[in-house]
Amino acid sequence: MTQIIWDGLFVGSFYALIALGYSMVYGIIKLLNFAHGDIYMLGAFIGFVMLTSMGGLPGALGIGALLVVLLVSMALTGGAGVLIERFAYRPLRKAPRLAVLITAVGVSFTLQYGVSAIMGSNPRSYPVRLEGDVFDVLGARISLPQVLLMAIAAILMISLNTYIQKTSTGRAMRSISLDMKGSLLMGINVNSVITRTFFIGSALAGAAGVMSGAYYGKIDFMMGFLIGLKAFTAAVIGGIGNIQGAMLGGLVLGLLEAFGASVFGGEWRDVFSFVVLILFLTLRPTGILGERVTERV
Amino acid sequence: MTMLEFDNVEVYYGKVQALRGLSLHVDEGEIVALLGNNGAGKTTTLSTASALVKVGSGKLTFDGNDISRANPWDVVGAGLIHVPEGRRIFSTLSVLENLQLGGFLVKDRGVVAKRIEHVFALLPLLFERRAQQGGTLSGGEQQMLAIGRGLIAGPKMLMLDEPSMGLAPLIVNQVMDVIREIREEGTTVLLVEQNARAALRVTDRAYVIESGVTTVEGQASDLLNDPRIIDAYLGA
Ligand SMILES: Nc1ncnc2c1ncn2[C@@H]1O[C@H](COP(=O)(O)OP(=O)(O)OP(=O)(O)O)[C@@H](O)[C@H]1O
Ligand SMILES: [Mg+2]
Numbered sequence: 338m339t340q341i342i343w344d345g346l347f348v349g350s351f352y353a354l355i356a357l358g359y360s361m362v363y364g365i366i367k368l369l370n371f372a373h374g375d376i377y378m379l380g381a382f383i384g385f386v387m388l389t390s391m392g393g394l395p396g397a398l399g400i401g402a403l404l405v406v407l408l409v410s411m412a413l414t415g416g417a418g419v420l421i422e423r424f425a426y427r428p429l430r431k432a433p434r435l436a437v438l439i440t441a442v443g444v445s446f447t448l449q450y451g452v453s454a455i456m457g458s459n460p461r462s463y464p465v466r467l468e469g470d471v472f473d474v475l476g477a478r479i480s481l482p483q484v485l486l487m488a489i490a491a492i493l494m495i496s497l498n499t500y501i502q503k504t505s506t507g508r509a510m511r512s513i514s515l516d517m518k519g520s521l522l523m524g525i526n527v528n529s530v531i532t533r534t535f536f537i538g539s540a541l542a543g544a545a546g547v548m549s550g551a552y553y554g555k556i557d558f559m560m561g562f563l564i565g566l567k568a569f570t571a572a573v574i575g576g577i578g579n580i581q582g583a584m585l586g587g588l589v590l591g592l593l594e595a596f597g598a599s600v601f602g603g604e605w606r607d608v609f610s611f612v613v614l615i616l617f618l619t620l621r622p623t624g625i626l627g628e629r630v631t632e633r634v
Numbered sequence: 635m636t637m638l639e640f641d642n643v644e645v646y647y648g649k650v651q652a653l654r655g656l657s658l659h660v661d662e663g664e665i666v667a668l669l670g671n672n673g674a675g676k677t678t679t680l681s682t683a684s685a686l687v688k689v690g691s692g693k694l695t696f697d698g699n700d701i702s703r704a705n706p707w708d709v710v711g712a713g714l715i716h717v718p719e720g721r722r723i724f725s726t727l728s729v730l731e732n733l734q735l736g737g738f739l740v741k742d743r744g745v746v747a748k749r750i751e752h753v754f755a756l757l758p759l760l761f762e763r764r765a766q767q768g769g770t771l772s773g774g775e776q777q778m779l780a781i782g783r784g785l786i787a788g789p790k791m792l793m794l795d796e797p798s799m800g801l802a803p804l805i806v807n808q809v810m811d812v813i814r815e816i817r818e819e820g821t822t823v824l825l826v827e828q829n830a831r832a833a834l835r836v837t838d839r840a841y842v843i844e845s846g847v848t849t850v851e852g853q854a855s856d857l858l859n860d861p862r863i864i865d866a867y868l869g870a
Binding site for chain 1: 684686705706707710711715716718722724725726727731734735736738739783787
């Protein structure tokens, strides 16, 4: 039981990191960025190339070096997200939603087959594999790398939450998601705030990519597809567009999957999450935290 | 000195022409009303000045600078603030956060805090409700918040679009009093109103706009007795 909860939370924190970018972008420009999962993949490959060129992790500085790789990958995937927004989505800001959605799918394919053309289509083994002591907590087997990765995920999410709730740019992100025109009248340069949103969301996905590569050890150019859908599910569960909802939705999805897999068997894991997605979309499309809005007309 | 000037401005929404060579000016320290019926182009005039809508032809100047091609954030930065029709309060943000957003371009946080204090002094009901979500305020309170939020930017000129809309007469008077105080503090004001009587009581001068052009211009006190205005806008 505690094992299932722990495993669920662990996988869920990856979902949460990726769901955040989905939800932030949806919140601010109402776009389902289907290329978002591929940014996660891109992050994993950027980390792979850097670690390979360093010849793995030099023993003593192991964790420190991994953190540097993580930060650089985040900066690069963040930059990729910014370029994608600038050249693929911004010209279509006033276009019908379907046109933008199709463009997002196009960007997704471009990233997948671009990486496949450069790095090959076979799975690659990560040059580092996080291993460490396993200890027993209340009957659950918990490994040191798991604790480390979850701590990184938690730090990233808490910082993001503080940024959005407390800073002036964070406030602008929230106001734009409520009313773009009204935000323009506040003097907010919406283009630059949207750029930042893409940077942050993509950087978080990139971080998740490196972390998952280092933990699971195998990466390939299609790895973003399924997790992109899972992150979308998590975002919907939490209430798409809602930042805290995305974090909560990620953890809830992780837990639901872990319990579902233990009841129905591991091979039903993905089916189970998409059933959850469909249930939410039909029964509660605003998600758990969606529509706390007390609005008066 | 002229603060805001429209010189023969035309504006189109696609093929629909909303302003047909509109000219008007507002001098520094003045409070001017813009009157007109539904669809006359009042909101379009303000939105053009705040760069939400593009100038098709003609020239728009604010404080000596050509702003015909400016971005909305540049116009705000220059000190021209538009308090929009329908208030556009950020519904899930608190009253305080709404006010803080009004000072988005003000670098010095101390200045923003001071101006918020000042707005609380001017509109004490906002202070009581500062932690409440903006969307939960009443219509009159939301209007006060929208005006207060406009003041946090430290405007040289404030443009208000139908601040009396949907408010009870008593509240309309309160709003007009606040507008008068703002002007007395030295801010230039352009006031769009359908409630001509209320508007002409607080303004120095007024324009009437019909189908995208100004048709009448005059001192507010004269217009209050002008038969054309009485028939069309002041009722019996
Ligand atoms: N976004 C738009 N697209 C197309 N036409 C528009 C748009 N906004 C306004 N118009 C048209 O432009 C004209 C002027 O509209 P505007 O909103 O400026 O009028 P108004 O004087 O503010 O009216 P009201 O008193 O009803 O607020 C109207 O004919 C209106 O239909
Ligand atoms: Mg109007």
